Amino acid sequence: MIVLDGVSRVFRTPAGAVYCALDRISLSIAAGSFCAIVGPSGCGKSTLLNMIAGLIPPSSGVVRVGGAELSGVNRHATYMFQQDALLPWKDVRDNVGLGLTLAGVGRAEAHARADAWLERVGLTAFARHFPAQLSGGMRKRVAMAQNWILDRDLLLMDEPFSALDIHTRQRMEGELLGLWESSTAALSDGAEGPVRKTIVFVTHDLEEALALADRVIVLSAGPASRVVAEHVVSLARPRDLLELRTQPAFVDLYRGVWADLRAEVIKSQREAHP
Amino acid sequence: MTRVLAWQIGIGAACLAAWEWGVRAGLLDPFFVSRPGAIASRIASWTLSGTIWRHLAITLEEAVLGLIVGAILGIVLGFVLARSPFAASVSDPYIKMLNAVPRVVLAPLFLLWFGLGIWSKVALAVTLVFFVMFFNTFQGVRDADRVLIDNVRMLGASERQLVRHVLVPSALTWIFSSLQTSLGFAMVGAVVGEYLGSARGLGYVISQAEGTFDTTGVFAGMFVLAVVVVVVSAGVTRVERYLLRWKSS
Numbered sequence: 001m002i003v004l005d006g007v008s009r010v011f012r013t014p015a016g017a018v019y020c021a022l023d024r025i026s027l028s029i030a031a032g033s034f035c036a037i038v039g040p041s042g043c044g045k046s047t048l049l050n051m052i053a054g055l056i057p058p059s060s061g062v063v064r065v066g067g068a069e070l071s072g073v074n075r076h077a078t079y080m081f082q083q084d085a086l087l088p089w090k091d092v093r094d095n096v097g098l099g100l101t102l103a104g105v106g107r108a109e110a111h112a113r114a115d116a117w118l119e120r121v122g123l124t125a126f127a128r129h130f131p132a133q134l135s136g137g138m139r140k141r142v143a144m145a146q147n148w149i150l151d152r153d154l155l156l157m158d159e160p161f162s163a164l165d166i167h168t169r170q171r172m173e174g175e176l177l178g179l180w181e182s183s184t185a186a187l188s189d190g191a192e193g194p195v196r197k198t199i200v201f202v203t204h205d206l207e208e209a210l211a212l213a214d215r216v217i218v219l220s221a222g223p224a225s226r227v228v229a230e231h232v233v234s235l236a237r238p239r240d241l242l243e244l245r246t247q248p249a250f251v252d253l254y255r256g257v258w259a260d261l262r263a264e265v266i267k268s269q270r271e272a273h274p
Numbered sequence: 275m276t277r278v279l280a281w282q283i284g285i286g287a288a289c290l291a292a293w294e295w296g297v298r299a300g301l302l303d304p305f306f307v308s309r310p311g312a313i314a315s316r317i318a319s320w321t322l323s324g325t326i327w328r329h330l331a332i333t334l335e336e337a338v339l340g341l342i343v344g345a346i347l348g349i350v351l352g353f354v355l356a357r358s359p360f361a362a363s364v365s366d367p368y369i370k371m372l373n374a375v376p377r378v379v380l381a382p383l384f385l386l387w388f389g390l391g392i393w394s395k396v397a398l399a400v401t402l403v404f405f406v407m408f409f410n411t412f413q414g415v416r417d418a419d420r421v422l423i424d425n426v427r428m429l430g431a432s433e434r435q436l437v438r439h440v441l442v443p444s445a446l447t448w449i450f451s452s453l454q455t456s457l458g459f460a461m462v463g464a465v466v467g468e469y470l471g472s473a474r475g476l477g478y479v480i481s482q483a484e485g486t487f488d489t490t491g492v493f494a495g496m497f498v499l500a501v502v503v504v505v506v507s508a509g510v511t512r513v514e515r516y517l518l519r520w521k522s523s
Binding site for chain 2: 053055073074075077078079081083084085087088089090091098099102103130131132146150
């Protein structure tokens with residue numbers, strides 16, 4: 001469904017120097033899969049995601065979504081950001097229904113559908129609160145509802161839970177998997193029957209990547225990051241996130257991927273502190 | 275809260291008492307500084323005869339018109355320039371030059387252009403309010419959170435929806451927080467304009483009193499002006515608190 005073909009991205013620094021973030025990345029992400037992208041900090045993970053979102057164009061190469069070359073914002077996708085992206089001046093219900101309002105859905109219907117989503121994420125009592133009045137975990141739930149209410153086929157996530165404490169984070173990961181496993185998407189690669197939504201999940205945390213994804217892509221340390229390895233995560237679903245991390249199959253996978261990632265992390269640390 | 279209020283009233287009362295006592299004890303010359311008792315009775319007689327209301331109404335009318343016109347011009351231009359970096363760079367030196375002009379020197383020009391009526395005072399208030407509004411709107415639109423913009427675009431916003439749902443609210447927080455300053459400036463513009471040439475308004479009252487060495491009248495006029503600003507700004511604070519209620523946790 002998503003194909004990156006020789007995608008590079010170059011930035012010009014304020015000092016006038018040229019910085020190559022990503023160098024000729026080619027990969028394809030199947031419809032209905034949960035794909036995690038890991039790499040050391042500064043490797044251009046977010047840049048890659050922003051190009052799939054259509055928020056920034058590639059310097060060279062093409063991004064194809066459902067066969068068509070992407071230009072401008074990706075209309076098949078929603079995006080969950082690392083930072084808080086809720087509008088602080090709208091209450092929780094208006095934030096959840098925002099995408100519907102933007103699409104021209106009437107106020108009453110947008111509210112009704114937002115309320116249904118608030119019930120799913122357990123925030124019915126907070127419909128009239130403003131984001132500043134919620135905890136970090138609650139704000140992430142609102143953001144999740146805001147994304148899922150639009151029912152797009154592709155969900156892009158940029159370290160969405162990294163600011164949360166470990167327990168809240170595991171709960172949110174569980175809720176995400178629950179939503180995803182029961183999701184359906186319209187766009188499929190000619191497959192029979194319903195297909196799940198496609199998720200591209202960027203994280204620097206390998207454990208999180210393995211716990212959630214079907215496939216983990218490892219990027220090299222920046223600058224000029226490339227894809228250094230791809231691993232299939234063959235753990236059965238549904239997964240019990242609380243037990244998963246200590247199971248032998250998980251630990252074996254972790255060792256295998258970490259061997260690739262470790263070298264890049266060391267490289268990136270050497271870059272930062274020579 | 276009540277403790278703050280008690281101290282505020284206490285300090286004011288102590289200052290007035292010291293002033294009154296100083297004059298009565300012969301330490302201060304009432305010709306130069308008048309005295310609180312005389313000022314109070316002057317305000318009372320103005321209020322009872324009703325003359326002060328007429329002047330106050332004119333001054334407030336000028337200030338409010340100045341605030342509205344200045345705000346509209348400042349907000350619109352701030353928005354346009356914030357959305358067009360090229361136009362912003364071109365106009366930057368001109369805006370700085372205009373902002374550097376002392377408003378008092380403009381007053382005689384405005385009297386010449388707009389006459390002795392309210393519009394020369396409105397114009398003076400506009401020149402003060404405009405820049406506060408302009409700079410705050412410009413900053414507010416420029417400072418709009420990149421992540422909020424990206425998120426709303428991903429959720430399907432058109433350019434117009436982006437302006438409506440993100441840029442305007444983002445700028446409004448800056449505009450509201452500058453409303454107090456703008457309001458004070460609008461009053462200053464109106465009063466200074468009246469002071470320099472008019473037949474009505476608080477500024478006129480003060481300048482008339484000065485012309486006859488009536489210090490009691492000058493202080494009484496200043497006191498009325500101060501009270502009005504405090505009352506109006508308390509109202510603005512309430513409106514601001516309601517509109518920016520999402521900020522508090």
